[in-house]
Amino acid sequence: MTSPLKIKIKSKFKTLVILSSIMALTSIATAQETYVPSKENVEAREWFQDAKFGIFIHWGVYSQLAGGGNPGGEEWIMETEQIPIDKYERLGTTFNPVKFDADEWVLGFKSSGAKYITITSKHHDGFAMYDSAVSDYDIAEENSFGRDIMKELKAACDKHGIKLFFYYSQLDWHHPDYYPRGGSGQGYTGRPMSGDWDKYIDYQNAQLKELLTNYGDIGGFWFDGWWDHRNDDYKERWRLEETYKLIHDLQPHALVINNHHVTPYPGEDVQPFEQDLPGENHSGFNTMEVTDEMPIEMAQTMNGSWGFSLTDDAFKSTKELIQTLVGAAGRNSNYLMNTGPMSDGRIQPENVQTYKEMGEWFKVYGESIYGTRGGPIGPRPWGVTTRKDNALYVHVLDWKDSILTVPLEGVEVASATLVRNGKSISYEITNGGLALNIPMEELNEFDAVIKIMIK
Ligand code: GLC
Numbered sequence: 001m002t003s004p005l006k007i008k009i010k011s012k013f014k015t016l017v018i019l020s021s022i023m024a025l026t027s028i029a030t031a032q033e034t035y036v037p038s039k040e041n042v043e044a045r046e047w048f049q050d051a052k053f054g055i056f057i058h059w060g061v062y063s064q065l066a067g068g069g070n071p072g073g074e075e076w077i078m079e080t081e082q083i084p085i086d087k088y089e090r091l092g093t094t095f096n097p098v099k100f101d102a103d104e105w106v107l108g109f110k111s112s113g114a115k116y117i118t119i120t121s122k123h124h125d126g127f128a129m130y131d132s133a134v135s136d137y138d139i140a141e142e143n144s145f146g147r148d149i150m151k152e153l154k155a156a157c158d159k160h161g162i163k164l165f166f167y168y169s170q171l172d173w174h175h176p177d178y179y180p181r182g183g184s185g186q187g188y189t190g191r192p193m194s195g196d197w198d199k200y201i202d203y204q205n206a207q208l209k210e211l212l213t214n215y216g217d218i219g220g221f222w223f224d225g226w227w228d229h230r231n232d233d234y235k236e237r238w239r240l241e242e243t244y245k246l247i248h249d250l251q252p253h254a255l256v257i258n259n260h261h262v263t264p265y266p267g268e269d270v271q272p273f274e275q276d277l278p279g280e281n282h283s284g285f286n287t288m289e290v291t292d293e294m295p296i297e298m299a300q301t302m303n304g305s306w307g308f309s310l311t312d313d314a315f316k317s318t319k320e321l322i323q324t325l326v327g328a329a330g331r332n333s334n335y336l337m338n339t340g341p342m343s344d345g346r347i348q349p350e351n352v353q354t355y356k357e358m359g360e361w362f363k364v365y366g367e368s369i370y371g372t373r374g375g376p377i378g379p380r381p382w383g384v385t386t387r388k389d390n391a392l393y394v395h396v397l398d399w400k401d402s403i404l405t406v407p408l409e410g411v412e413v414a415s416a417t418l419v420r421n422g423k424s425i426s427y428e429i430t431n432g433g434l435a436l437n438i439p440m441e442e443l444n445e446f447d448a449v450i451k452i453m454i455k
Helices: 025-029 039-051 090-094 102-111 149-160 197-213 240-250 318-330 349-368 440-444
Strands: 005-010 015-020 053-057 116-122 163-169 220-224 255-258 271-274 296-301 333-339 383-388 391-396 403-406 413-418 427-430 433-437 448-454
Touching: 039 255, 039 333, 102 149, 102 349, 116 149, 149 163, 163 197, 197 240, 240 255, 255 271, 296 318, 318 333, 318 349, 318 383, 318 391, 349 448, 391 403, 413 427
Parallel strands: 053 116, 053 333, 116 163, 163 220, 220 255, 271 296, 296 333
Antiparallel strands: 005 015, 383 391, 391 448, 403 433, 413 448, 427 433
């Protein structure tokens, strides 16, 4: 656990005294009015924040169509191409990922430095990627692949020390009782224009119960699709309280994350951000305030697509991914980096290569990320800070001069070293703060990390 570190920050307008203690659990009551997370849950939140980095996996029967040539349409193809249910169901019978090897996957993900994975157990198309007894629209049926992907993955995760989270779509384009329809899934699917909404929620909760009881301890759930009803009364009819209670009763440590893009509801344990660093909003989704009442997590694609895309080769460079991860850590956020496995069960080779490069980076710089919290100096044009015990890590992502003055005052510095090689660098306390003398060659790194030990 991180001990309190009292640091004064020099800002243009006033000097702020930041008491950077662990997450202020006492303030949970404000937005989370009736919800008090259990002891196990609070511990799991700490674990989660320490872990910092996870791999997101969008894999389903849609992976076979690989977006049909439209980058961005992968897991949405049923909707974008208006494929009727009886036709789309064929994908469940042709999905045959014979090269799927859970151990290989998990070892590959682990090689990136990630500590957990979050995989689509059911996406908007309604197809369960595990053996569901309450549905015959699932991967383990006889006329389907016939194996329980989630079981295999969980066994591999346990073996290799990785935590498993399930993505689960509340929105469902297949279930007849998902009615009234929301902003998507209108008209084309071949469902009756009637249905019993509560029956659908019962079905959803029955599936969640299966995922909570048949796969041992899980990290938690990552919900998506709430926004399908954001513009109608059904946004209040998801029965979230009941669903979240079910989860916390069966697995108190399981973290509830919901990608609804609004202020967290009671019962939620992590606030997610999609395609943006917390506090930024380039995607248009992220208009909500960043909470300080629970951990936060940013999810991002490695190219522009969640599911496997035939045509989307716009892969972000390792530098860009690392810099985003560091930017997230400096904002006290986890980073969930997505891959869309191919329909034969392999991970795209481009991604596997990037994992290796990220893992190499973590071997050198891991101490400045794992187990840290956002540092006392907020994001700056030059980079961010993280902290752990009495160490303050200055992450210099974009700076051209050898002297960088960070607005720290009133601290007694014991040492300043480069994390890359442990070498000391010189520094000076000036009027503007702590002036660090960074060797120019360090500034060519993805992230020049200076470790400042505070007395
Ligand atoms: C959006 C997309 C969905 C994807 C999710 C991941 O909600 O609609 O397909 O799974 O983002 O963050």
